[in-house]
Amino acid sequence: MIAAHADWSTDPRKRWITRACRSGGAWRAAAPELVGDTAGLLPRLLAAGLPVALGLDLPLGLPRDYAAARREADFPAFLRGLAGRPEFFVVSPTLATVSPERPFYPARGIAGMTRAAHAAALGLAGPLGLSRWCDRATAERPAGAPLFWTLGANQSGKAAIAAWRDWIVPALTAAAPIRLWPFEGGLHALLAPGTVVLAEVYPAEALRHCGLTLGGSKRAQAPRRALAPALRAAMAARRVTPDAALAAMVQAGFGADAAGEDRFDSVIGLLGLIGVLDGARPDFVPDDPWIRRWEGWVLGQTALPRGPA
Template identity: 45%
Template sequence: MPIQDPHLPPPGLVVHADWSLHPAKRWMAAAVLRDGRYSVLAPEPVGEPSTFLERMRERAAPGAGVFAGFDFPIGLPARYARLAGIDEFLPLLPRLGEGEWSGFYEVAERPEQVSARRPFYPRRPGGAALRHLLDALGLGSADELLRECERGYPGRPPASPLFWTIGPGQVGKAAISGWRDLLAPALRGSGPDVAVWPFDGALRELLRSREITVAETYPAEFYRRLGLKPGSKRNREDRRANAPILKEWAGRLGARLTPQMSAAVEDGFGPGASGEDPFDAAVGLLGMLAVALGHLPPGDPPDPQVRRVEGWILGSPPREGAREASAPPAEYDPLADLYDREYAHDHDVPFWLALAGREGGPVVEWGAGTGRIAVPLAGAGHDVAAVELSEAMAARGRKKGGAVQWVVGDMRGARLGRAFRLAVCAFNSFLCLLSVEDALAFLRNAREHLVPGGLLGVEVSAFAPEELADPPGGATLRHDLTRKTPEGRLERFSVSRYDAASQLLEMRLFYELYGESGELESRRAHDLTIRVTGRDELLLMLRLAGFEVEAVYGGFEGEPFTAASDHLIVLARRS
């Protein structure tokens, strides 16, 4: 198969390294260009970091470029860079660990040792708290230690702050190793010509003109873009379940899997949890090939500060620096045509109608979908605005008629230009906010859009512990619902996995649509992630955002909230 994008020269070697904390767990996967097609080699250990790039250059054909990806951060948070007086990251990188920056890589053991020149903390867990790091650096929140590309959006939670070095999500120690042992020696020495994207320029130009181009990767970013199924990458069967998708992508890219790589893919990359690192190496490699061959955009960031200081994750959609410009992709667009068939109920509508009648208007619904609640509210004579992230959902809502003011936007930052007496965030829209920071951003934005004393109603599902626990043997496919419609029948199945540490519930939904005569017309799958929020956490966030909680219900008849409740409904007033 010919190269897809003639304007983006194919590198002679594409390699992705999964940069685990422990050297023995670092694996790489590579693809070599031969006769116009890539041969994808089986994963292998990374080996000595300081010679890695030189070894990769030697593997490529003479005169051919190398495209190397690493899944550790490459860049600094802009807020930290300002307080440390750093204007550019790349010229600084070879100097870190030397001179005035000699203590940079020494992880602080105590909070009083933390400074702008020694920002990594803590060396060990005992009594350490993220608050210690923030206070030592004079920062107000962990959000200030995130780069723009690390902020969360639906389907991907935010990253752990760069300088935090403990816990399962930490990236600090991987950054130390990657910068100190691999990138700095390459930039400092007299070896191969190394460029780092996006600091040195746009990806196409770097691949065209430089010997080695290095990029930051994040395999989870490619999970979504390649359509991989959710599950635990530590589970061999979950990895094996993705074999058809990985092979399909290799075929789409015109790449040949070597027999060893094909066997590894089909085998789930070996037994137990040890296969997760080779798996991520392979996923990252296929994502890089998709970018190199023009199937996915590289995501060259337009923001000069990002290009000078923060860096970017390969393949991540560029965002313009401002918070409003970092709106997540409209994950619900693909479900817009199914939404009204899937959710035809209206048993909750009388509750919101009664509330609107009591409070008066105007009314705003945040995360309005296709207007299942907003349209009846407008039909009852209320002045209603509906905010929805998905343009496709909003378009269907407009077709339902009614005097609803539709606003396509992110409820964390959308500005409507007027104040409301009642705000509604119902039917799990609140759970689509995948971090506490995003939830608080929404609640504060909702408060700003209420008149003094205005009321906010939030309704979410109340999950019982047994609903979130995996059954014996791991996650299984279950049948969720059947919906009969004039067009035929809709069946939905799902596989889900809950991570108690992040409170994220990852789901893969499978839809089957049948015609009037019962014949199967189509199948589709969709990935969806929500963050499970309990009563006490929601009440605390409301208070932090400037609300006074007025009532808590467990159902739409005003039932008390109990452990057996299916719904959690909280009413809170702007204080």
């Protein structure tokens, strides 16, 4: 089979994918490359006719408090229904234009803006309703940003817009052979020749699953270069052999340019995905119908958030 992980961004220059092919129980991984034309991504991944597992560093799912008012059966049906609705993806500059049909906010920083006001504009009871359960803090990591929030370094809303609008929704509309984990089943059950299974994979989560710790910011080359010996050991533990270009990139800390952190994340995400594919981590999803139908989960995550769902 083929495993791949794409570190997604609104900027195509920071959108990198790392691929590996499994044969005889071991993996051969290539160096990260730019995703390039999104319309050609699925055909490139499916060219060999093998099952493909594709990890994506972006949200796949909706908060349950928002989903409770939807008429669709589940998140995949919701995505398909976004075809021909470009207004859904327009980020509101002020709360005056925020609504369930235009939920992303804010387009820029505004004095006095709060997530509580954002939640109220969406008809939610409070700011906690903006988050999926898997976005909330666990004993292992802090909380992630809510899906519809689009401001700050920690936000993921813009990546969701770029991937959903420009790639996933058009692919679903065209009946492309893609399946969405965990909404349509377990990871291994969904894998089939000629099919791409999309799963939400966070490099920061995968880094911990691989037993790796950066001694500084991932945005700097030096900490990434210092991690090279431990990263090579983690790859060996996952039975992943890098090709010459990837081995050189690991040794060099993924380069000194601004895209170095994105290439790094694409490799770490791939190792997290492979860990679940090969059983080093469980294909765990909480037994909660809201999570399985609407909210989704982070692949490989077993730590439950603090507090009730």
